[in-house]
Amino acid sequence: MSDGTIGPEGRVVTFIDLGTNSFRMLIVRLNPNHSYTILSRQKQQVRLGEGEFEAEEITLAAMERAVIVAKMFVDLARTFHTEEFVAVATSATREASNQNELLHRIRQEAGLDIRVISGREEARLIYLGVASAIHLAGRRIFCIDIGGGSTEIAIGDAQGYTHLDSFRIGAIRLANTYPSPDERGIVGPVQQKKIQQHVRNAIVHATAAIRSLKPECAIGGSGTIMNLAEIAGKAHHPASVTEPRSNGLTLKYKEVKKLIELLSPLTLEQRRRVPGINPERADIIIPGAIILEVFMKELGLLEISVTSRGLQDGLLVDYLSRMDNFPLMGELTPRQRSVLQLGRSCGINEIHARTVTNLVLEMFDSAKTKKLHDFSDAERELLEYAAFLHDIGSFISFTNHHAHSYYIIRNSELLGFNDREVNLIAMLARFHRKKSPRKKDTFVTDLDPRDQRALRLLSCFLRLGESLDRSHAALVQHVRFTAANKDTARLEIQARGECQLEIWGIENEKRAFEKAFGRNLVFSVMENPSS
Known part of the structure; x- marks a missing residue:
């Protein structure tokens, strides 16, 4: 690794994962404001492990494909002005007797140095990549990644992993070990049972240890699991004309079993035409599904x-965690990191964002003590993120920036959130100015009743918070509800110096508050003695 110096234009780093089935590349620009921007993601099937695992040697044809794709990736990365490459190779390379020949050719012909990592290191990096995008909330997770040559698992929580393991079972390896006797590619019951028993034997000593750690939820990555989810998604929604999204989906054990039953009797050509399947995986999808089914x-x-x-996401997280320029990587939750990353990548006014956020949360907390609402910490957290990101739409244009804020938040990859949470954050940002949400708005009617109420009430706090920093000078330092009855809610504002713009802003929001809370808003401004 270089010294990690980031200049005024940022620094571009490329991460490459040479897998057994596919090569993947992630190109990232590290920005001076401690955020990063993903410039490109690429994936190319190479089948590096094809025909290898019996002879323990990468075939000449597979090596040629690997060199061509590695050179193509490097050339593409250079067009983004990459200053550093971080490249690793996994199962097929680490087990190959001609590993050095492959590494030498890629170094000479593509100019790329590759680090061959162990199975446990692969599991560690996969865990970093997965856990960095999940809201763990005190849960212990079981993570599984089914590759072409090996399967990695990890168990851990927000503090890190507690168990790592790697098994020499993978979709390509098992397809090579137990080839279909039927020339059409049908996978019969005998072949299925052989693969199942092979997997059971491979993991038998690990399952007891995994059970003893009592993971509370399971998460699966890799192309195999994603493609199974896509096939299952198409089965549930056969009329869908859009490509199914595997992220955020859940695969049930009974669905995995049904998919094996569905796909096994089909010929290879028939499997390639199954809705949702990646045709390039048709010959290895069944062994991959059986690995998952046995584990479950x-x-x-x-x-x-x-x-x-x-893995490639884990490489990025691992890289950033070692840099002095990214100290927040280890201090924030995945949600906090994701929100901060999005805000900084769009150049928000962070001082104003934090000022509004603090004022909004003070109002939320004090209003709850006065029984103006009964929302929980879950809604408080979403309100906090909406307040921080409320002006992010100015990245596109100040005109109608509230609408742009909704679009950016709704269509960004906010890690650690489910779709409902992202939608509510985006909606709160959408209504931080201009018109308040109305019951008849399509935006509102699409929400469930509790979220409709949350949007109406919490957007009021955000609108008040925005008004209280109308000058962007942080003149208002504290605000709280001091009393409330069935007719009136009293708001106390502590300011330093003259804040006439802020007072006018609050006056403009009184009607919206009365409509949302059914009470008149009465406020008083006090000079903060500590200012």
Whole structure:
């Protein structure tokens, strides 16, 4: 690794994962404000492990494909002015007797130095990539990634991993070990049972240890699991004309079993035409599904959440955690990191954002003590993030920036949130200015009743908070509700110096407050003695 110096224009780093089935590349610009911008993600099937695992040697044809794709990736990365490459190779390379020949050719012909990592190191990096995007909330998770040559698992929580393991079972390896006797590619019951028993034997000593750690939820990555989720999604919604999204989906154990039953009797050509399937995976999808099915059965997992996060994301997280320029990587939750990253990447006014956020949360907390609302910490957290991001739409244009804020938040990859939470954050930002949300608005009617009420009331706090820093000078330092009855809510504002713009702003919001809370808003301004 270089010294990590980031100039005024940022620094571009490229991460490359040479897997057994596919090569993946992530190109990232590290920004001077401690955020990063993803410039490109690329994936290319190479089948590096094809025909390898019996002879323990990468074939000449696979090596040629690897060199061509590695050179293509490097050339593309150079067009983004990459200053540093971080490249690792996994199962197929680490087990190959001709590993050095492959590494030498890629170094000579593509100009890329590759680090071959162990199975446990692969599991560690996968865990970093997955856990950095999940709201763990005190839960212990079981993470599984089914590759072409190996399967990695990890168990951990917000503090880090507690168990790592790697098994020499993968979709390509098992497809090579137990080839279909049927020339059409049908996978019969005998072949299925052989693969199942192979997987059970491979993991038998690990399952007891995994069960003893009592993970509370399971998360699966890798192309195999994602593609199974996409096939299951198409089965549930056959009329969908859009590509299914695997992120955020859940695969149930009974669905995995049904998919094996569905796909096994089909010929290879028939499998390639199954809705949702990646045709390039048709020959290895069944062994991959069986690996997942056995793990779920042996561990008693009724369902598993699906993520696109994996090794290359872990490489990025690991890289940033070692840099002095990114000290927040280890101090924030995935949600906090994701919100901060989005805000900084769009150049928000962070001082104003934090001022408004603090004022909004003071109002939320004091209003709750006066029984103006009964919302929980869950809604408080979403309000906090909406307040921080409320002006992010100015990145596009100040005109109608509240609408742009909604669009950016709704369509950004906010890690650690589910779709409902992202939508509510975006909606709160949407209504921080101009018209208040109305019951008949389509925006509102699409929400469930509790979220409709949350939007109406919490957007009031955000509108008041924005008004209280109308000058962007942080003149208002504290605000709280001091009393409330069935007719009136009293708001006390502590300011330093003259804050006439802020007072006018509050006056403009009194009607919206009365409509939302059914009370008149009465406020008083006090000079903060500490100012």
